Amino acid sequence: xxxxxxxxxxxxxxxxxxxxxxxxxxxxxxxxxxxxxxxxxxxxxxxxxxxxxxxxxxxxxxxxxxxxxxxxxxxxxxxxxxxxxxxxxxxxxxxxxxxxxxxxxxxxxxxxxxxxxxxxxxxxxxxxxxxxxxxxxxxxxxxxxxxxxxxxxxxxxxx
Amino acid sequence: xxxxxxxxxxxxxxxxxxxxxxxxxxxxxxxxxxxxxxxxxxxxxxxxxxxxxxxxxxxxxxxxxxxxxxxxxxxxxxxxxxxxxxxxxxxxxxxxxxxxxxxxxxxxxxxxxxxxxxxxxxxxxxxxxxxxxxxxxxxxxxxxxxxxxxxxxxxxxxxxxxxxxxxxxxxxxxxxxxxxxxxxxxxxxxxxxxxxxxxxxxxxxxxxxxxxxxxxxxxxxxxxxxxxxxxxxxxxxxxxxxxxxxxx
Numbered sequence: 001x002x003x004x005x006x007x008x009x010x011x012x013x014x015x016x017x018x019x020x021x022x023x024x025x026x027x028x029x030x031x032x033x034x035x036x037x038x039x040x041x042x043x044x045x046x047x048x049x050x051x052x053x054x055x056x057x058x059x060x061x062x063x064x065x066x067x068x069x070x071x072x073x074x075x076x077x078x079x080x081x082x083x084x085x086x087x088x089x090x091x092x093x094x095x096x097x098x099x100x101x102x103x104x105x106x107x108x109x110x111x112x113x114x115x116x117x118x119x120x121x122x123x124x125x126x127x128x129x130x131x132x133x134x135x136x137x138x139x140x141x142x143x144x145x146x147x148x149x150x151x152x153x154x155x156x157x158x159x
Numbered sequence: 160x161x162x163x164x165x166x167x168x169x170x171x172x173x174x175x176x177x178x179x180x181x182x183x184x185x186x187x188x189x190x191x192x193x194x195x196x197x198x199x200x201x202x203x204x205x206x207x208x209x210x211x212x213x214x215x216x217x218x219x220x221x222x223x224x225x226x227x228x229x230x231x232x233x234x235x236x237x238x239x240x241x242x243x244x245x246x247x248x249x250x251x252x253x254x255x256x257x258x259x260x261x262x263x264x265x266x267x268x269x270x271x272x273x274x275x276x277x278x279x280x281x282x283x284x285x286x287x288x289x290x291x292x293x294x295x296x297x298x299x300x301x302x303x304x305x306x307x308x309x310x311x312x313x314x315x316x317x318x319x320x321x322x323x324x325x326x327x328x329x330x331x332x333x334x335x336x337x338x339x340x341x342x343x344x345x346x347x348x349x350x351x352x353x354x355x356x357x358x359x360x361x362x363x364x365x366x367x368x369x370x371x372x373x374x375x376x377x378x379x380x381x382x383x384x385x386x387x388x389x390x391x392x393x394x395x396x397x398x399x400x401x402x403x404x405x406x407x
Contacts (some may be wrong), residue, residue, distance in 0.1 A: 002362070002365055004369065005369070006369070006373045008373070008376065008377070009369070009372065009373045009376055012376050014399075014400055015398040015399060015400060016398040016399075016400055017379065018375075018376070018378070018379020018380060018382060018383055018398075019379060019382050019383070020375055020378040020379050020382055021372075021375040021376065021378075021379050024375065093368070093371075094371075094372060094375055095368075095372045095375075099400075103400055130382065130383075130386050131386060131390065133392075133394075133396055133397060134396065134397050134398065135383070135396060135398050146400060148400050149372075149376065151369070151372060
């Protein structure tokens with residue numbers, strides 16, 4: 001793995017990530033979730049086109065149904081990412097990782113509840129990082145997790 | 160010219176007023192210059208003759224008679240002339256050396272008395288002035304000559320290059336044979352082109368991403384400082400991830 005050249009960045013590895021990095025990562029994850037929502041709807045429309053024989057069109061569900069779909073996609077994506085590698089797509093770009101209490105992998109349960117909290121609140125719980133003395137978001141406070149800079153290291157086996 | 164005595168050779172120039180050496184490097188004697196010059200001239204003449212012979216041999220003369228199988232007496236004439244010249248140079252150098260030694264002894268003897276030295280003082284002073292003028296002029300001449308040499312070399316090089324037909328020279332290079340001798344496939348097989356492209360692309364991408372991440376870390380620290388200042392916090396944030404877990 002390539003070494004980190006910037007001395008400040010190298011020193012920041014393993015430290016709790018700040019607000020801007022977490023916010024950008026959350027925004028990227030939200031964008032990924034909405035793209036996946038569109039893909040799911042397009043795929044459903046294609047399936048409907050194959051079965052019914054009607055003209056192809058992307059389904060346009062109502063706001064509540066769409067919210068449920070987005071919620072389901074978001075929870076599935078973030079839950080699997082945080083309980084696995086610890087990196088959702090946006091976090092992978094920013095070099096962040098969600099970890100558990102002792103720096104190891106976040107447990108599946110905590111990852112699930114973190115995702116359940118993060119999706120409907122649109123990730124706004126990250127704003128708490130601004131005022132936290134330890135750069136903790138609301139999700140970290142509730143679920144006992146932490147987000148840290150981790151550009152290169154592989155998944156920790158500690159649990 | 161009179162012959163010098165042996166007494167005059169014991170203390171040459173002892174009664175003269177000592178002065179600084181006008182010229183740093185001692186110049187070679189007249190005899191030495193003549194001997195070296197003559198030898199160099201003869202050597203250069205011989206080299207020129209050999210080079211001319213080589214050139215003439217390359218250019219056939221249609222009117223020339225076929226060469227004899229055995230060289231006659233006439234063929235020995237150039238070598239004999241050269242031998243005579245060398246012998247003459249040696250004898251002339253010997254004569255010049257003897258004359259120079261004699262004249263130096265006479266000069267030392269003649270200038271030994273004090274009265275003669277006083278009489279020669281104006282002459283000596285004038286000689287020193289001329290010597291000084293010659294020294295200054297000579298350094299300038301040498302500088303000019305040193306500056307002229309590169310110009311001459313440049314001019315000669317340009318003239319030689321102007322005589323060359325580069326197009327014809329390049330046409331004579333067997334480019335096709337050289338290209339045919341190169342096993343391009345073997346070279347390509349040795350180079351892992353895909354690996355090189357992958358590594359370079361990954362490296363560029365990683366450096367770009369690292370730059371963005373570095374900026375993110377800097378902005379994180381800046382935003383934390385701003386908020387802490389607004390909240391009148393004096394202690395910096397504890398962002399270290401220790402064994403105490405995420406609590407605290």
